[in-house]
Amino acid sequence: MVEVAFFAGATGAIGGAIAVVALRNPFYSVLALVVHLVFLAGIFLLLRAQFLAAAQIVIYAGAVMVIYVFVAAYVGGIEEPKFDSSPQLRIIGPILAVALFIQISIAVLGSSLTALGTEGTAKVEAGFGTPEAIGKLMLEDFLIAFEAASVLLLIAAVAAIVLAGRKRESKAS
Amino acid sequence: MAIEWYIVLSAMLFAIGFIGVLVRRNPVVILLCLELMLSAGALSMLAFSRMLGDQDGQVMVLIVLVVAACEVVVGLGLVVAMFRRRLPLDVDEMKELKG
Numbered sequence: 001m002v003e004v005a006f007f008a009g010a011t012g013a014i015g016g017a018i019a020v021v022a023l024r025n026p027f028y029s030v031l032a033l034v035v036h037l038v039f040l041a042g043i044f045l046l047l048r049a050q051f052l053a054a055a056q057i058v059i060y061a062g063a064v065m066v067i068y069v070f071v072a073a074y075v076g077g078i079e080e081p082k083f084d085s086s087p088q089l090r091i092i093g094p095i096l097a098v099a100l101f102i103q104i105s106i107a108v109l110g111s112s113l114t115a116l117g118t119e120g121t122a123k124v125e126a127g128f129g130t131p132e133a134i135g136k137l138m139l140e141d142f143l144i145a146f147e148a149a150s151v152l153l154l155i156a157a158v159a160a161i162v163l164a165g166r167k168r169e170s171k172a173s
Numbered sequence: 174m175a176i177e178w179y180i181v182l183s184a185m186l187f188a189i190g191f192i193g194v195l196v197r198r199n200p201v202v203i204l205l206c207l208e209l210m211l212s213a214g215a216l217s218m219l220a221f222s223r224m225l226g227d228q229d230g231q232v233m234v235l236i237v238l239v240v241a242a243c244e245v246v247v248g249l250g251l252v253v254a255m256f257r258r259r260l261p262l263d264v265d266e267m268k269e270l271k272g
Binding site for chain 1: 174175176177178179180181182184185186187188189190191192193195196197199201202204205206208209212215216219220222223224225226228229231232234235236238239240241242243245246247249250251252253254256257262
């Protein structure tokens with residue numbers, strides 16, 4: 001049962017990822033990324049990360065993708081020009097990526113971590129990955145990281161307004 | 174399901190995102206491919222967190238979500254600024270900073 005769920009999720013996630021890279025229209029790429037993230041959230045559930053699966057769907061597939069859709073619509077459906085100016089990258093890119101994949105796989109599968117071949121530790125606490133457990137960890141052990149994240153979000157919001165906002169002077173003149 | 178499978182899936186998704194960053198030229202799509210690579214990293218962290226039965230990895234993934242959201246906001250702000258100045262939305266055309 002777990003195998004079926006995993007391979008269904010993996011197929012969807014990889015298909016979505018390939019569609020993001022391969023589709024010409026950026027708008028369709030955004031929609032493909034939403035599909036990818038939904039399947040990935042399913043895989044997160046198999047890893048007992050209920051809270052993060054929900055957060056992935058709400059934050060990523062919900063909020064972040066809405067910004068992408070708006071920007072893709074604002075910038076317009078610029079059809080990507082043909083890959084004529086850098087044909088060499090088009091060949092070298094996939095070769096490098098396959099090499100990277102093989103390298104990571106060798107590094108992980110060839111390591112002496114015997115636990116990798118198991119399904120993970122058998123003794124998992126009852127509340128593993130629930131919002132209660134994650135919230136408790138965030139507000140007790142990782143309070144500084146939590147506060148730093150909130151400051152980072154504020155800075156990013158200010159930066160977005162500064163970067164994308166209209167110039168005041170031009171409006172006054 | 175052995176943990177290896179999740180790690181291999183994560184490596185595969187990372188490699189696909191890597192192809193996208195190298196091959197595509199539209200900055201919006203390059204940002205999307207960066208999202209792919211970030212989510213692949215998050216998947217591997219969750220897999221190791223499950224392997225060790227330790228939830229610290231899940232908190233780390235939550236922080237990665239926050240950083241990804243910031244990166245998207247700033248990156249898309251840059252794209253909008255490029256569009257306003259009528260610069261071409263093509264990373265190969267942005268040669269001003271090249272030495």
